[in-house]
Amino acid sequence: MMNNLASLVMDNLRDITAREYPCYARILDHSFSTAPPPFSMNWFGRRYFELARDPEWFANSLVANSALEGYGATQIWNFSTRMHQDEYIEAVQQHALDESRHSTMFVSMLRLTFPGLTMDARTEERIRQQQPRYSPDQLPEARRLAPENRMSADDSINELVGVHLTEIRALVLQYLLRSVIEVYAPATAQQRIGMFCASLIRDEARHIDYTARIFEALANEGRADLMVDLFEKRVRGFNDLTMIELEREKQMAI
Ligand SMILES: [Fe+2]
Numbered sequence: 398m399m400n401n402l403a404s405l406v407m408d409n410l411r412d413i414t415a416r417e418y419p420c421y422a423r424i425l426d427h428s429f430s431t432a433p434p435p436f437s438m439n440w441f442g443r444r445y446f447e448l449a450r451d452p453e454w455f456a457n458s459l460v461a462n463s464a465l466e467g468y469g470a471t472q473i474w475n476f477s478t479r480m481h482q483d484e485y486i487e488a489v490q491q492h493a494l495d496e497s498r499h500s501t502m503f504v505s506m507l508r509l510t511f512p513g514l515t516m517d518a519r520t521e522e523r524i525r526q527q528q529p530r531y532s533p534d535q536l537p538e539a540r541r542l543a544p545e546n547r548m549s550a551d552d553s554i555n556e557l558v559g560v561h562l563t564e565i566r567a568l569v570l571q572y573l574l575r576s577v578i579e580v581y582a583p584a585t586a587q588q589r590i591g592m593f594c595a596s597l598i599r600d601e602a603r604h605i606d607y608t609a610r611i612f613e614a615l616a617n618e619g620r621a622d623l624m625v626d627l628f629e630k631r632v633r634g635f636n637d638l639t640m641i642e643l644e645r646e647k648q649m650a651i
């Protein structure tokens with residue numbers, strides 16, 4: 398039987414693509430079975446629902462998510478300027494634009510869910526600042542570095558695995574968030590909130606998809622063993638980091 402998180406990922410991929418990634422599926426299942434991520438555990442969901450019972454915590458978590466999505470957008474765009482491989486550029490840059498859009502979507506969801514919420518000018522300004530607002534007409538300034546200044550091919554793949562795990566965590570948290578936001582949102586906002594959540598889940602699945610496709614191709618090019626090692630190493634590191642964040646902040650954000 399497949400690890401529960403690995404099968405959630407594969408189910409979500411099946412919802413958006415007809416492609417199969419047999420090597421990737423094995424690698425993911427192996428690494429999650431060897432080092433189960435905290436966010437695949439029952440206690441993680443229980444803790445989230447416990448915290449989210451406080452509307453103020455939940456409203457703050459929406460703001461924190463907007464900040465994290467915005468930060469993710471800038472990080473991913475910067476990565477696209479340093480990444481070795483030209484062939485992934487378009488997908489990675491599109492990814493940065495998606496995360497920027499998510500940053501703004503979380504602010505819209507905050508206002509829809511808590512229509513009576515008033516914020517002081519400083520908070521409003523901070524919320525405005527944390528949205529990169531990238532779009533095809535408004536691309537970030539950082540341009541692609543000259544080939545000699547880019548990362549190595551292996552370092553770029555290593556970084557992509559890290560990005561990939563962040564996307565899987567984002568997907569899990571979207572599901573948790575969806576079941577809570579539907580409770581808080583007023584009836585008149587339900588339909589739009591439902592659309593936002595569906596679109597966030599689909600986007601995170603698409604981010605998992607394009608990176609999985611890259612890993613599948615690498616595994617088929619004879620680098621399967623390397624991908625297994627890389628995934629195991631990065632999953633362990635990612636799990637440790639998640640635990641440290643949970644200890645330190647005593648709060649959870651996507
Ligand atoms: Fe996102």
Ligand SMILES: [Fe+2]
Binds near residue numbers: 496564567601
């Ligand atoms: Fe994403």
